[in-house]
Amino acid sequence: MQHVIKGMSLRWLLIASFINSFAFGFIWPLTSVYLYNELYQTLVTIGWVMMANAVGQAIGSLISGRLFDRFKPYMLIQFGVVSMIILQIAFIIWHGWPVYAIILTLVGFFGGWITAAINSYGTQVRSHDGRFVFNMLYFTSNFGMVFSTALVGPIYPFGITWLFILALILYIALFIIVHAKFNFTLDNRTTDKVFTKIKLPKWNLALVYASVLGLVVLWISYAQWQGNLSVYMNSVLKLPLWQYSMLWTINGILIAVIQLGMNALNLSSNHRSMFIQIFLGIVMFGLSFLILPFSHHFGGFALAMIITTIGEATAFPMIPALVNELTPVSLKGRYQGLSAAAPSVGRAVGPLVGGLIIQQQGYSILFFAAAALTFVAFIGLLVSMVTGYRHTVRYDEN
Template sequence: MPRKEMSLKWLIIGAMFSSVGMSFVWPLTSVYLHDRLGVSLTWIGIVLLFNSLASVLGSYLGGYLYDRKNPYHLLIGGVSGTTLTLIALTLFHGWPTFGIILFFNGIASGWNVAVVNSIGTSIKSEDSRYIFNMLYFAQNLGIVIGTSLVGFIYSISVTLMFVVATTLFLIFLIIVLLEFKPAANKSDKKVSDTEKTTWSSKSLPKANAIMLFTFFLSLFIIWIMYQQWVSNLSVYMTGIGIPLRNYSFLWTINGGVIVVSQIIINWISRYHENMILEVFFGIFLMASSFVVLIFAKTYPFFVLAMVTLTIGEATALPTIPALVNTLTPVEAKGRYQGLIQSWASAGRALGPLFGGLVIEMSSYTALFIIATSAVMLVLIGVIVLWNILHGKLVMYR
C-alpha cells in the first residue's frame, strides 16, 4: 500500500545532498574566476548578482507551481536541471561560459529549495516548526560538509570538484525518484485544481497579508546585513592583520554552532511552543552580533560576534518559514514558501554591493552601525506589528 504522506526523513536527506552538492560550487566561484581565469572583480560581482537574481526567479516559480502542479514532477525537473548544469560546468568551465551556466544553475537551485520547503508544509504528522528546524539543520550540515571538503578537492582539480557535485545531485535525483512519490499526494488536503488556480491573494485576511509582507521585508533586510559577513568581513579582518584562515575558521564555527543550536532548539520546542518569541530572540541576537563587530579588533571578538550571529540565525531563520506556513491556506503554501526564498535571495544579491558602497563612502565602522540599526528596526517593526495584529490573524494548519 503506497505511503500517504511524504517521509520527513527522506526530505531531510534530500535537502542535505542538495546542500552538500551546491557547496562545491558557490564558495570558490570568486577565487576560481579571479585566480584561475583572470576575471575582474567587477565581472565576478555581475556574475554573482545574476546568479542570485536567477535564484530569486527560480524560488518564485518553484513555489508558485507547487500550488498548481505535481510536486514530485516539479522536484524531478528541478534536480534534473541542476544536474545538467553541473555536467555542463564539468565539461565547460572557461570564461564566459562559466558565468552563463551559473545563471541557469541559480534558477534550478532556487527552484529546488522552494519546492523542498513547500513539500515540508504538506507533512501533517510533525509540528511545522520541527520540520523547518530539521530542514535548516540539514541544509547547514550540508554546507559544513561541503565547504570543509571543497578546498581540498579544488586544490587537486577544478573538474573533479564539479564531478563530485554532479554525483551528489545524481544521488539526490535517485532519492527523489524512489522516495518522493508521496509528495504527489499533497492533495489529501481536499483542494481541487479549480480552487488552486482561482485562489487569489485577495482571499488572504488583511492582517495575515500585512504580517507576511513584514516577514518577507525583514528577511530581505536581514540578509543584506548578513552578507557583510560573507563578502566584506574577510577584507576587513585581513586588513587589521588577522590571517585569512582565521576568517575561514569562523564559518566552521558557524556550522558547528548551528548544528548544536538546532539540537537544543528542537529539544526545547517539545516543551515550549511560542514561535514568535523565537523570532524576536533570534533577530535581537543577530543585531547584537553587529554591535560586537563595531568594537572588534582582536580575533576572540570576531568569534564572539559569529557565535552570537549564529545562535540568532539558528533561532529566527527556520522559525519564520514555519510561521509563514501557519499564516497561509493550503491553496497558497507553495507560493508563500517560494516568496520567502525569493526575498532572502534578493537580500543576498544586494548585500555585497550595499556593503561595498557604504565602505567606499564612509568606513567599516559605519557599515556595522548601519547593520545594527537596520536589524534593530526590523525587530521593533516585527514586535509592534505582531502585537497590533495577532488578535486578528487567521491561523491555518
C-alpha cells in the same frame, strides 16, 4: 507503476535537503577565488556574477513556489534536479569565461527552484509539528553546506572539475531519492479555476509580507559576514584567511548544537516559543554587528560570530514556520517560495549596498549600518505582530 505514499516522510525530506545543500556547496563558495585567480576577472565583475547567481536563486524560488500549488510538485522537483544534473555536466565540460558565469546563473535559478520545492514539501509532513519541520530543514541545509565548504579547500587544488563531478554524483543521488520517495497525493489540491478564487485573509497577507520583507532586510546585513568581512579581516587587518574560514566552522557547529538542543527540549513545537525565538534571535543578531567595529583580533570576531549564530539559528527558521501557519494548504507553495527567495534577494543586494557604504564611509560605518538595519527589521516585525497577529486565521496542520 510508481508507488504512491501518503504524506511526506520527514526523514527523506531532511536527507534530500542535506544532499541538495551539500551539492550546492561545492559550487558557489569557490566562485570568487576561481574567477579572480583562474579566470582573471576583476572584483567588480565577480560582484555582478555573484549577484546574478543570487537573483537567479530568488526567481527560481518564486516560480517553483507558485507552480507547486498549481502543478504536480513531484514533476516540478524532478525537473529541477534533472536540470542541475545537466548543468553539472555542462560545468565539467565548459568552465571558462564567460560560459562559467552563464551556467552559474542557471545553477542559481534551479538551486532556488529545488530549495523552494523542498520547503513546500515540508508543509506536507504530517508526523511532526510545522515549527519542528522547518527547524530541522534549516539545520540539515546548513549542515550540508558546512560539510561541502570544509571539503572544497582540500579538493580544489586538484582541479575545479573534481568539485563539479562530486556535485554531479550528489544530484544523481538526490534524483533517485526524489523519484522513490516524493510521489504522493498532496492534501487539498485545487484546480487552476478554483485556485484563482482563493485569497489569504487581509491580516494573514500583511504578516506574511512583513515577515518575508524582514527576512530580506536581515539577509542584507548577514551578507556582510559572507563577503565584505573576509576582505576586512584579510586585507585591512592582515589576519590570515584560515581565521575567516574558522568563523564559519564555528557557525556550522553552533547551528547543529542549537537546533538539536531546541528540538530535544521540544522548544520548536511550542507556539509561544516561536515569537520568543524570532524577536530574541533578531536582537542577538543585531548586537553582533556592534562588536565588529571594535574587533581587531580573531577573538573579537569569534565572539561576534557566536552571537550572530545564536540569533540566526533561533530566528531565521521560524519565519518560514510562521508563513506555514498563516497560509492554507492550497497556497503554501506560493508563500514558501516567497520566503525561500528572501535570503537570495538579501544576498543579491547586500554586497552592493555594503560596497557603497565602505567606499563612502568605511567599514565601521558599514557594521553600524547593518546593526541599524537589523533594528529596523525588529521594529517592523514587532509592530506587525502586535497589531495584526490576533486578527489572523491560523492554519495549523499538525
